[in-house]
Amino acid sequence: xxxxxxxxxxxxxxxxxxxxxxxxxxxxxxxxxxxxxxxxxxxxxxxxxxxxxxxxxxxxxxxxxxxxxxxxxxxxxxxxxxxxxxxxxxxxxxxxxxxxxxxxxxxxxxxxxxxxxxxxxxxxxxxxxxxxxxxxxxxxxxxxxxxxxxxxxxxxxxxxxxxxxxxxxxxxxxxxxxxxxxxxxxxxxxxxxxxxxxxxxxxxxxxxxxxxxxxxxxxxxxxxxxxxxxxxxxxxxxxxxxxxxxxxxxxxxx
Ligand code: NAD
Numbered sequence: 731x732x733x734x735x736x737x738x739x740x741x742x743x744x745x746x747x748x749x750x751x752x753x754x755x756x757x758x759x760x761x762x763x764x765x766x767x768x769x770x771x772x773x774x775x776x777x778x779x780x781x782x783x784x785x786x787x788x789x790x791x792x793x794x795x796x797x798x799x800x801x802x803x804x805x806x807x808x809x810x811x812x813x814x815x816x817x818x819x820x821x822x823x824x825x826x827x828x829x830x831x832x833x834x835x836x837x838x839x840x841x842x843x844x845x846x847x848x849x850x851x852x853x854x855x856x857x858x859x860x861x862x863x864x865x866x867x868x869x870x871x872x873x874x875x876x877x878x879x880x881x882x883x884x885x886x887x888x889x890x891x892x893x894x895x896x897x898x899x900x901x902x903x904x905x906x907x908x909x910x911x912x913x914x915x916x917x918x919x920x921x922x923x924x925x926x927x928x929x930x931x932x933x934x935x936x937x938x939x940x941x942x943x944x945x946x947x948x949x950x951x952x953x954x955x956x957x958x959x960x961x962x963x964x965x966x967x968x969x970x971x972x973x974x975x976x977x978x979x980x981x982x983x984x
Pocket of ligand 1: 741742743744745746747748765766767768771791792793794819820821822823842846869870871872913914915916917918919920921922
């Protein structure tokens with residue numbers, strides 16, 4: 731098993747990519763700490779893993795709230811003594827033309843998608859530094875590198891996460907910590923359904939147009955991203971540091 735004896739914390743693991751990754755990590759032997767701001771979804775994800783014979787524990791935290799994040803990390807350490815893998819996955823969608831986005835909407839997406847990565851990393855890093863090992867996976871997006879309709883606010887956050895990843899890697903490499911970024915294309919989750927419904931008059935037509943833009947001709951599945959996260963989390967990726975990993979069916983080349 732590729733994550734045997736590893737303790738993995740996944741933010742936003744009550745739904746979509748985070749939940750699928752939690753299930754995948756557990757199949758590979760990890761003890762998974764499920765975080766989400768949605769208590770019902772987070773608890774259900776942890777229960778599903780435990781029912782399937784894996785090991786998971788839900789800890790509530792809002793990744794934008796320093797006290798909440800600090801308490802989550804302290805509870806995880808009190809319970810398991812270490813954190814080997816941090817997957818900064820929690821994120822929200824942002825859709826709209828820039829001149830129509832209200833300042834509070836802009837601030838909220840910056841808060842969840844950028845500050846959330848900063849805060850959880852801030853409180854986990856000292857433990858990884860003490861251990862002398864760790865793998866941090868930050869959720870960016872292909873939109874950090876290509877233009878998509880009505881995505882300027884969201885793209886700003888994912889570009890920031892990619893840039894943060896590279897500099898984090900430089901700072902924490904001396905402590906045996908790897909920091910990499912995932913850049914998914916369009917992956918069919920509740921998050922994407924919401925984007926398509928809000929951004930386009932005809933979501934079905936939008937899906938057809940996205941498919942033609944991806945070289946694969948298909949949308950991605952949460953499992954595609956979960957397998958990439960699994961690889962970066964595992965020791966197989968020991969020589970991969972500060973990298974953007976595309977899981978996008980070739981959209982950045984389309
Ligand atoms: P999702 O909406 O299914 O899951 C996101 C989870 O994050 C939800 O369970 C939500 O409750 C949680 N969350 C939101 N705000 C939070 C907060 N403040 N604190 C803790 N948890 C919070 O979405 P998804 O499609 O699985 O997306 C997961 C990540 O992948 C996001 O960062 C998203 O930007 C990124 N991403 C998604 C796609 C895609 O096509 N689905 C593509 C590229 C990147």
